[in-house]
Amino acid sequence: MIFILPWLSIFAASLFALMLLMNLVRKNTSLVMLYLAQSLMLTLALVLLSYSTGSTGLLFAALLTLVVKVVMAPAFLLHMIRKYHGHLSAASRLNVPLSLLALAAITAFTYAYVAPALAQYGSSSASILFACIFGTLFLMTNRRGALAEIVGVLSLENAVVLLAALLGIEHSFALEFAITFDIAVWVAIAAGFLTMMYRQFGAIDAATLEMTHLTEEE
Amino acid sequence: MVDFIAQFGLFAIFAFFTGGAALSLIYSAYGAERESWILSHLFAALASLCGLLLAGTVLFASGPLSFHLPFSLGIGPDILRFQIDTLAAFFIAAISIVGIAASLFGIQYGKHFLGSYRLGGFGFFYNLFIASMILVVIANNSFLFLLAWEGMAIASYFLVIFERHEAKNISAGMLYLLISQLGAAFLFAAFLILYALTGSWDFDTIRASAGEMPLLVQNIVLALALLGFSSKAGIIPLHIWLPEAHPAAPSHVSALMSGVMIKTGIFMLIRFFVDFFPTAGISWGLIIIVLGAVSSLLGVLYALSEHDIKRLLAFHSVENIGIIFLGLGASITFFSAAMPALGTLALIAALYHTINHALFKALLFLSAGSVVATTGTRNMEEYGGLIKKLPYTAFFFLIGAVAISGLPPFNGFVSEWMTFQSLFAGIGTLPIIGKITFLVGASSLAFTGGLAAACFVKAFGAIFLARPRHEHAHAHESGFLSLAGMGLLAALCALFGVAASAITPIVTRVAESLRAASDIAVPSAPLQSLGGSSLSMSGVAIAVVFGVALCGILVWIIAGRRKIVVSRTWDCGAPLTSRMEITATGFSRSIIMVFRGLLQPSVQTDVEYHDVETRYFTKKKKVELSLTDMYHAYLYSPAITLVEHSARQARRIQTGNLSTYLLYIFLTTLLLLFWALQ
Structure with missing residues (x-):
């Protein structure tokens, strides 16, 4: 287990870096591709964990993550981008410099307050994953488009899974399977929901939706 | 036999309740509504019979029983802990007696609903309701208790809204559920505080560590418990659901709700104030006495103004819970003032009135149900002269009326007499604040007794005597089983009155068991104690019977030989009609004007x-x-206005923008984290 810790830290740092990029890119396709990369990092982390613990279950979990988070979910999201091209906003509320400043503040807060509490776990990577979680929350808040909110939730879940692995919380196959299944259902529902929103309002941009246009579905 | 009942009694109770609930649903699903109704009530009666046997076994033979089922229910270990001590057995007995009578009555009562409603659901919730009440009193774990408490509330809610075609019943059910959940919120808070301090949900642990808790925490827990359980008991001003929910429910459900469900609140108040926190403090006792005095007096005054028979009975429940509070408050005061003998006596009075009220109130609700079912109205102004068509019901109602009015030789007299004794003892022994409070309590009880008698003179007169004010050509007496249910309760009302000397020692044992460690010198016969005043109920009964017989003979001698002369009325007069009778409203008007x-x-x-x-x-x-309606006008309406205003203010944060909501979540998470890591 000891030798994999540096690797897990590398994966955690990768997740954080990808989260930063997600906050900076302005194209929805890039956002999805970054999520794909993040999910791939998580898959590799799970493979490493299964190897070190000798758990076949975790290997299955990694495989499942690969199928759902690396292949299915991004394919689904890219399909939606193609379908609703022009209606999916990629704009953000804060410009890039301000966004970077906010992210810096969030990271500083995490290291000032959360890191000391996590010191007992002997892993500095936990703090970076906490910063990653807050960064994805910031992404969802800052972006106007619905797609960024979906990707934000999925990215948040990636950070939570790796954080749990780092903190030594039991990571059984059943748990990972349930989480991945949950994600699959979540993506499907979100896609369906987007379709309904588009049909109802003629737009998917969460910021421009007018509640007054709401009518009962026939 | 005793061992067998002790071992399998509880299993049999819940097996019958489960059977009744399941068969009710199954038969109803196949369209056999009548069979569904009958089986559900039959099984409930059998389960109640088992409950009575188990309670009797604990009270007379085996002593307290404890059970522990090793299932966690997915919540935590040791949740399913049960204890049937003498107090629990006493309340199981009360629930079971009323359960048997109500179920017998209900078997024939169901024909009124055939074809109008699906009856399977009713049978299911009826069995669940009684089972939950029993579970409430035997739970020895906070978690299990709260599950049973909520189960009881939900089951009774569905029974209240059973006649859902009437919009008023739905709103009555909603009000009941609302107050019920408000009370439950206080209880959750109380038990969570206890858990935080003791680290356990178990009642045994709470009991053992209660004395070591800081005084402030004890008082907070007791205040929350008083609010939570009083809302179920129906004490003023938390009583507003009673006059709405009792009339809405079918009559035998009203009998159960008024007779025993509200007593579960009393049961838990005894647990908290006498069992868990025996050093609650004099001030708690005095507060409870004041609450009892206000509830008993206002309850009976509101009852006087009612012409809806079931609302009238509901308000009498408020009054009688007030009387029980007087006894309980006196008991807590005496125990806190290191007067355990008087404390036990007052507790006996409270417990005795608890079971007495269960008996006569259930009897009155069943009798009223019989009248309502046959006339189709609850308005007393539309009755009159029903004694000719419902003679047995009238007789049973009369017994209930005399008992609730606290007149000898029936049971209400005994417990009110003992409550008076306790209050008078407090006036003689306590410091000045205590004296004044006890005097207020005693005065209120004296007023209440007189007004209750006036109210039931009005009720009995308006319903059964004089000439019919409306034609109820099809009115007829209830069936045999319904009469059997009423007869059982009437007989017990008489028994608990006449044989009080034999029953008091049993209640004494229950009261003593809660304070076993305090070495109390309890009077061996509370009916014959305290400053030389003594009472022989059998003597009183003989005197009453003799007096009634003497009056009858005198009337017969004086008036019996007179011939009835039929002649024309005097000039300008008019033939006697029902319009010349005094109405229920007219009867009570003068008393209401005194208290205007x-x-x-x-x-x-x-x-x-x-x-x-x-x-x-x-x-x-x-x-x-x-x-x-002062409570609506001065308490609930302002509270509702405040909540609505707050809700309007809170809506400002509801922008409809998803990103804003995410920002709220984000900021809350950061704040919580900041707070947790400080």
Whole structure:
């Protein structure tokens, strides 16, 4: 287990870096591709964990993550981008410099307050994953488009899974399977929901939706 | 036999309840509504019979029983802990007796609903309701208790809204559920505080560590418990659900709700104030006495103004819970003032009145149900002369009325007499604040007794005597099983009165068991103690029977030989009709006017003249007497307005923008984290 810790830290740092990029890119396709990369990092982390613990279950979990988070979910999201091209906003509320400043503040807060509490776990990577979680929350808040909110939730879940692995919380196959299944259902529902929103309002941009246009579905 | 009942009694109770609930649903699903109804009530009666046997075994033979089922229910270990001590057995006995009578009555009562409603659900919730009540009193774990408490509330809610075609019943059910959940919120808070301090949900641990808790925490827990359990008991001003929910529910459910469900609140108050926190403090006792005095007096005054028979009985529940509070408050005061013998005596009075009220109130609700079922109305102004068509029901109602009025030789007299004794003892022994409070309690009880008698003179007279004010040509007596249910309760009302000397020692044992460690010198016979005043109920019974017989003989001697002369009425007179009778409203009007400062009545008079121009001769005069609902006007309406205003203010944060909501979540997470890591 000891030798994999540096690797897990590398994966955690990768997740954080990808989260930063997600906050900076302005194209929805890039956002999805970054999520794909993040999910791939998580898959590799799970493979490493299964190897070190000798758990076949975790290997299955990694495989499942690969199928759902690396292949299915991004394919689904890219399909939606193609379908609703022009209606999916990629704009953000804060410009890039301000966004970077906010992210810096969030990271500083995490290291000032959360890191000391996590010191007992002997892993500095936990703090970076906490910063990653807050960064994805910031992404969802800052972006106007619905797609960024979906990707934000999925990215948040990636950070939570790796954080749990780092903190030594039991990571059984059943748990990972349930989480991945949950994600699959979540993506499907979100896609369906987007379709309904588009049909109802003629737009998917969460910021421009007018509640007054709401009518009962026939 | 004792071992067998002790071992399998509880299993049998829940097996019958489960069977009743399941069969009710199954038969109803196949369209056999009548069978569904009968089986559900039959199984409930059998389960209640098992409950009575188990309670008797604990009270007379085996002593306290404890059970522990090793299932976690997915919540935590040791949740399913049960204890049937003598107090629990006493309440199981009360629940079971009323359960048997109500179920017997209900078997034939169901025909009124055939074809109008699906009856399977009713049978299911009826069994669940009684089972939950038993579970409430035997739970020895906070978690299990709260599950049972909520189960009881939900089951009774569905029974209240059973006749859902009437919109009023739905709103009554909603009000009941609302108050119920408000009370439950206080209880959750109380148990969470206890868990935080003891680290356990178990009642045994709470009992053992209660004395070591800081005084402030003890008082907070007791205040939360008092609020939570009083809302179920129906103490003023948390009583507002009672006069709405009791009339809405079918009559035998009203009997169970008023007779025993509200007593589960009393049961838990005894647990908290006498069992868990025996050093609660004199002030808690005095507060409870004041609450009891206000509830008993106002309850009976509101009952006087009612002409809806079931609302009238509901208000009498408020009054009687007030009387029980007087006994309980006196008990807590005495225990806190290191007067354990008097404390036990007052507790005996409270417990005795608890079971007495269960008996006579259930009897009155069943009798009222019999009347309502056959006449189709709850309005007493539309009854009159029903004694000729419902003689047995009238007789049973009369027994209940005499008992609730606290008149000898029935049971209500005994417990009210003991409550008086306790209060008088406090006036003689306590410091000045205590003296004044006990004096207020005793005065209130004296007023209450007189007013209750007046109220039931009105009720019995308006329902059964005089001439019919409306034609109820099809009115008829209830069936045998319904009469058997009423007869059982009537017999017990008489038994608990006449044989009080034999029953008091049993209640004494229950009261003593809660304070076993305090080495109490309890009077061996509370009916014959305290400053030389003594009472022989069998002597009183003989005197009453002898007096009634003597009056009958005198009437027969004086009036019996007179011939009935039929002749024309005097000139300008008119033949006697029901319009010349005093109405229920008219009867109570004078008493209400005496208390008009308190009740704020409003009188609306509608007069119709023969000649509108001259207005000399009245053709028709209609007087409507109504009371201002002070609790709505001064307490609930302002509270609702405040909540609505707050809700309008809170809506400002509801922008409809998803990103804003995410920002709220984000900021909350950061704040919580900041707070947690400080």
